[in-house]
Amino acid sequence: MGRNEIERGRCSDMLMNEKIKASEVELTGLQGENLGIVSTKEALRMAKELNVDLICLSLATSPPPCKLVSRDEYQQQRVQEKKKERKAAQGHKTKEIRLSAYIEQHDYDTKKRQAERILHSGDAVQLCVRLEKKETQQAKELIEQLVKELGHCGRQEKGIQVSGKQVVAVLFPC
Template identity: 75%
Template sequence: MILNEKIKAAVVELTGVNGEDLGIISTKEALQMAKEQGVDLVCLSLASSPPPCQLVNRTNYKEQVIKENAKNRKAEKGVKVKEIRLSAYIEDHDYDTKKRQAERILSSGDAVQLTVKLEKKESQEAKRLIEQFIKDLTHCGKQDKGIQVSGKQVVANLLPL
């Protein structure tokens, strides 16, 4: 981060404290404006000519940069998939608990994989259960693919909105 007098360019493309475009002005004028307003002149990039600079309150700018970096790191990690296991014959209270758990996971930005382990011939009940689950969670997640019915389990994936 290049601040104030360390900016060596003769002219800069200046943006005000509130994001308004102030045009291309000399660095001396920009420094004078920064001193009058009690803020700092920050060079955003050295790649272009004239370099884009902004008048900012230094503490607010540092907080903003830290927040952006944290957001970028979270985006780099990608979406985690968390599994919720169910039984084909689940009671209402347990269903509500699992639904709240799935809502919490989806609202935090992670994906949910609903898995129903099958015993005997309960694939139709399991499929109906997953369909009901997906219908109840449409306000916070969307279905990734179709419901996959394999030999011993029924699986569906939900992505956060």
């Protein structure tokens, strides 16, 4: 654990139970209730009585804030935090949905539901209409309509891009 991590109050391995060396801590109970500032010995005694762990949340303040948590709950919370960090580090994936300028209503609804599902999962959607003949106007209108209908779950950062062979719009999750 580096000195900078301690100064910022973040440690990859949180201090637990007897590893907490402060003379007193600001204690939070199992249901999030504030128990005030108590001695570390008293906090450890309470943790043993309740058969839970005493966890130091930050080393940035004095007295350090600590919380009583069950070991299972703490482990589960750490796993969820690591998953979120990994997903944030990866960024958004962009998934492409291809459409035809002359799409039937049922197929349109299916593609719309698929785009909603992708946006709700946290990934971006690239709507792409491949052009065959002089379909540019129909393709652009189709994409505009789809972007408008997906406005509740996605936002468009750039406009609709029209190139020689396709019309594209990218939606990011809200």
